[in-house]
Amino acid sequence: MPDLTDQMKRFAREHGADLVGVAPAQRFADVPPERSPLSIFPEMTAAVVIGRRITRGTLRGLEEGTNLGLYEQFGYSWLDMQFVAMTTFEVTQWLEDRGWEAVPLFGFPPEAYPQGIAVREGAPAPNVYPDFDHAAVAAGLAELSYVRLALTPQFGHRQRFQLILTDAPLEGDPMLDAGLCGMCLACVEICPLGAISADHDSTVAIAGREFTVAEIDFGKCRRCQNGARPNRYHPSGAPDRRGAICMRTCMQMLEDNGKLETQFAHRFRVREPWARDALGEPTQVKTPIGPSQGTGCADPEGFRKVDEEARP
Ligand code: SF4
Ligand code: SF4
Numbered sequence: 001m002p003d004l005t006d007q008m009k010r011f012a013r014e015h016g017a018d019l020v021g022v023a024p025a026q027r028f029a030d031v032p033p034e035r036s037p038l039s040i041f042p043e044m045t046a047a048v049v050i051g052r053r054i055t056r057g058t059l060r061g062l063e064e065g066t067n068l069g070l071y072e073q074f075g076y077s078w079l080d081m082q083f084v085a086m087t088t089f090e091v092t093q094w095l096e097d098r099g100w101e102a103v104p105l106f107g108f109p110p111e112a113y114p115q116g117i118a119v120r121e122g123a124p125a126p127n128v129y130p131d132f133d134h135a136a137v138a139a140g141l142a143e144l145s146y147v148r149l150a151l152t153p154q155f156g157h158r159q160r161f162q163l164i165l166t167d168a169p170l171e172g173d174p175m176l177d178a179g180l181c182g183m184c185l186a187c188v189e190i191c192p193l194g195a196i197s198a199d200h201d202s203t204v205a206i207a208g209r210e211f212t213v214a215e216i217d218f219g220k221c222r223r224c225q226n227g228a229r230p231n232r233y234h235p236s237g238a239p240d241r242r243g244a245i246c247m248r249t250c251m252q253m254l255e256d257n258g259k260l261e262t263q264f265a266h267r268f269r270v271r272e273p274w275a276r277d278a279l280g281e282p283t284q285v286k287t288p289i290g291p292s293q294g295t296g297c298a299d300p301e302g303f304r305k306v307d308e309e310a311r312p
Pocket of ligand 1: 145146147180181182183184185186187188249250251253
């Protein structure tokens with residue numbers, strides 16, 4: 001129903017959503033039951049994926065190393081638990097006011113499964129939680145990057161998502177095909193702990209699309225003192241890396257190469273990045289993306305160049 005879908009998206013944007021996409025239920029048909037939204041709401045027809053951005057300035061305190069807590073609130077806890085949650089809840093209410101059941105889901109890490117005992121034969125144990133990065137791909141908002149996170153044309157890795165499962169007859173969005181992750185390996189090169197493998201990768205299939213993803217040692221990311229955060233919901237969940245030096249470097253890479261729609265008057269990285277080793281001691285890192293302008297890219301031909309004149 002295009003009208004209902006357009007109205008829902010307009011409402012979501014008016015209530016703070018930067019990103020809103022719809023994944024038809026069939027796109028989750030191949031997801032294992034312990035991660036499938038269909039295990040939570042078998043009659044669902046669609047998943048609505050709501051995203052709000054981590055503003056670029058929220059990363060400034062981490063980049064300079066002078067305010068490590070700013071990101072924790074505006075980039076992580078408040079953003080996830082209040083700002084995105086409020087938008088998600090308002091859209092949930094909007095759908096139910098029109099007679100469609102709507103199930104809001106927050107970003108509990110699927111790695112923490114299971115947390116209970118199955119209530120009937122054949123059912124997965126509670127608590128089933130879908131992978132939100134995969135859902136954002138299924139909703140046409142993102143592609144999966146080499147570091148296993150949703151990458152959008154608007155913000156790169158700078159956003160957080162929540163989900164609404166509904167039986168409303170919403171029209172699905174086409175899958176995104178933007179070639180955002182250029183496999184430049186800048187994230188691999190900059191990581192002070194060597195957590196991302198350049199050689200060991202695998203393929204993840206989401207709704208018929210395949211993505212090459214790295215083997216990542218999340219044990220190292222849990223010890224990382226370069227802007228990573230423990231998972232706020234469960235210690236076994238993947239740590240939050242969106243503010244870490246690897247992802248700040250990726251953002252600069254994407255900006256330098258004109259990959260992102262959101263542009264800025266000034267470059268983000270203007271000084272050599274600081275880094276700490278696993279013990280928290282200062283360390284030197286290879287800086288594929290330093291303070292000077294340049295592609296820093298192993299395969300610069302793979303990137304579209306920034307049109308300086310087009311910048312605000
Ligand atoms: S730094 Fe390069 S390889 Fe790593 S996620 Fe970003 S675009 Fe992909
Ligand atoms: S979070 Fe830290 S340890 Fe993990 S990949 Fe990024 S920089 Fe490396």
